[in-house]
Amino acid sequence: MAENIKETVLNILQDLTGEDLANNLDDNLFDNALLDSMDTVQLLLELQDQLGVTVPVSEFDRSQWDTAAKIIKKVADAQ
Amino acid sequence: MINLQPYANPMYFVYLLIALVPLMIGLAFGRRFKIYETIVSFLLLFLIFDADKWQQGVALIGYVVFEAALVWGYHRYRSRQNQTWVFVLAVIASIMPLVVVKMTPVFSPHPSLIGFLGISYLTFKSVQMIMEMRDGTIKSFSLWAFIRFLLFFPTISSGPIDRFRRFEQDYEKIPDRDAYIDMVGKGVHYIFIGFLYKYILGYLFGTVALPQVARGAMGMRDAFFGTGLSLELVKYMYTYSMYLFFDFAGYSLFAVGVSYLMGIATPMNFNKPFIAGNIKDFWQRWHMTLSFWFRDFIFMRVTFFIMKHKLVKNRIRVSQVAYLINFLVMGFWHGVTWYYIIYGLFHAAAIIINDIWLRFKKKHRKSLPHNKWTQALAIFITFNVVCFSFLIFSGFLNQLWFAPIPHVSR
Numbered sequence: 001m002a003e004n005i006k007e008t009v010l011n012i013l014q015d016l017t018g019e020d021l022a023n024n025l026d027d028n029l030f031d032n033a034l035l036d037s038m039d040t041v042q043l044l045l046e047l048q049d050q051l052g053v054t055v056p057v058s059e060f061d062r063s064q065w066d067t068a069a070k071i072i073k074k075v076a077d078a079q
Numbered sequence: 080m081i082n083l084q085p086y087a088n089p090m091y092f093v094y095l096l097i098a099l100v101p102l103m104i105g106l107a108f109g110r111r112f113k114i115y116e117t118i119v120s121f122l123l124l125f126l127i128f129d130a131d132k133w134q135q136g137v138a139l140i141g142y143v144v145f146e147a148a149l150v151w152g153y154h155r156y157r158s159r160q161n162q163t164w165v166f167v168l169a170v171i172a173s174i175m176p177l178v179v180v181k182m183t184p185v186f187s188p189h190p191s192l193i194g195f196l197g198i199s200y201l202t203f204k205s206v207q208m209i210m211e212m213r214d215g216t217i218k219s220f221s222l223w224a225f226i227r228f229l230l231f232f233p234t235i236s237s238g239p240i241d242r243f244r245r246f247e248q249d250y251e252k253i254p255d256r257d258a259y260i261d262m263v264g265k266g267v268h269y270i271f272i273g274f275l276y277k278y279i280l281g282y283l284f285g286t287v288a289l290p291q292v293a294r295g296a297m298g299m300r301d302a303f304f305g306t307g308l309s310l311e312l313v314k315y316m317y318t319y320s321m322y323l324f325f326d327f328a329g330y331s332l333f334a335v336g337v338s339y340l341m342g343i344a345t346p347m348n349f350n351k352p353f354i355a356g357n358i359k360d361f362w363q364r365w366h367m368t369l370s371f372w373f374r375d376f377i378f379m380r381v382t383f384f385i386m387k388h389k390l391v392k393n394r395i396r397v398s399q400v401a402y403l404i405n406f407l408v409m410g411f412w413h414g415v416t417w418y419y420i421i422y423g424l425f426h427a428a429a430i431i432i433n434d435i436w437l438r439f440k441k442k443h444r445k446s447l448p449h450n451k452w453t454q455a456l457a458i459f460i461t462f463n464v465v466c467f468s469f470l471i472f473s474g475f476l477n478q479l480w481f482a483p484i485p486h487v488s489r
Contacts (some may be wrong), residue, residue, distance in 0.1 A: 056214035
């Protein structure tokens with residue numbers, strides 16, 4: 001299950017950023033301008049659709065969601 | 080009767096420091112003297128709103144009672160039910176006092192009786208409570224904690240706009256001694272940069288230079304086919320922009336610095352805005368707590384709503400609609416005048432064009448030059464676009480174009 005989450009999140013992120021982050025799990029997505037607010041909203045919607053994880057917008061604190069690894073962990077915790 | 084406006088002059092800091100010393104000693108020993116802090120806060124608030132400002136003081140009390148009752152009521156409701164129409168009504172009710180205050184000048188020559196210094200900023204704090212309760216991110220809530228957050232005196236008049244959960248965490252968790260001493264060092268440092276910004280640079284640009292360049296530009300009202308476009312107006316634009324930055328950044332540094340002395344890490348408002356390479360970057364650096372508030376509570380929510388309900392299919396279109404709403408609301412928040420609204424629309428247009436350019440750049444990454452010259456050019460263009468927006472914001476064009484011609488020239 002955990003692998004499944006990881007794969008799904010990485011797929012969503014690849015769609016949004018255009019980059020495969022499997023080997024760059026700790027890259028800062030906001031500092032590197034890979035994600036913006038629009039992408040973030042799309043990410044939240046995709047997480048809801050694909051994994052059934054509901055994250056309200058005010059839960060989204062950038063500093064806690066700024067790398068692929070952190071996002072995967074957040075989603076795994078929420079599920 | 081004494082009346083002390085926050086950070087209005089250097090003496091204010093002397094009084095403030097005397098009042099804060101016991102609190103700071105407490106914090107250095109790992110304790111927050113909450114009762115003492117409350118008394119000091121009350122006293123400093125009282126001194127802002129006493130004497131000839133007493134009407135504002137009454138308005139503030141009325142506002143706090145109203146918002147506290149509303150937020151408390153919504154919290155009670157939300158712990159049992161969660162209907163959308165109740166949420167919408169609660170949000171509308173919480174911004175209603177500000178709407179009345181901002182709309183009054185449109186219809187009446189007198190300012191609204193329910194207005195007071197800081198109402199624009201307090202409204203952000205009230206609305207975010209209701210929005211976060213709706214989202215379920217604020218669950219535990221005490222009336223006292225909310226009032227403490229709302230009336231935190233260092234930031235009462237013009238921000239920075241803090242977030243309830245962040246503020247509460249700082250308030251309840253006292254830093255250990257090393258961390259606190261570090262905070263005090265930073266706080267003092269910020270206050271001194273604030274002196275430089277507000278009392279020296281802000282004064283030079285705003286009080287010394289601005290009236291002169293304003294006279295010069297007004298003298299050229301008939302220039303360029305009656306539009307008033309002149310070199311003097313360009314001078315006004317840059318002078319005003321510098322004044323606006325140093326005055327507001329200076330004030331913000333005071334507010335953040337004083338917060339730090341009190342063991343509260345109020346977020347920063349400015350981060351070298353004039354080195355921004357594009358408008359998007361600019362809004363990550365200018366009046367950050369305001370732009371982040373708008374990002375989190377308006378832009379992201381609007382896009383979320385549109386995309387979830389598939390109201391607009393095209394992703395780019397969604398972002399453009401959201402930018403427009405976002406900056407239009409920001410314009411109205413500044414005040415209901417043509418120049419604030421145009422200022423909002425101008426920034427919406429700028430950021431939409433910026434996004435188009437960024438997409439183009441992404442596509443043609445290989446064929447476009449990228450070096451320190453193009454970066455310098457980007458900063459130069461951004462700076463001038465921003466300064467032009469501040470010229471709109473200043474309201475000077477309103478005076479230049481629509482003010483009656485004075486009989487006696489001074």
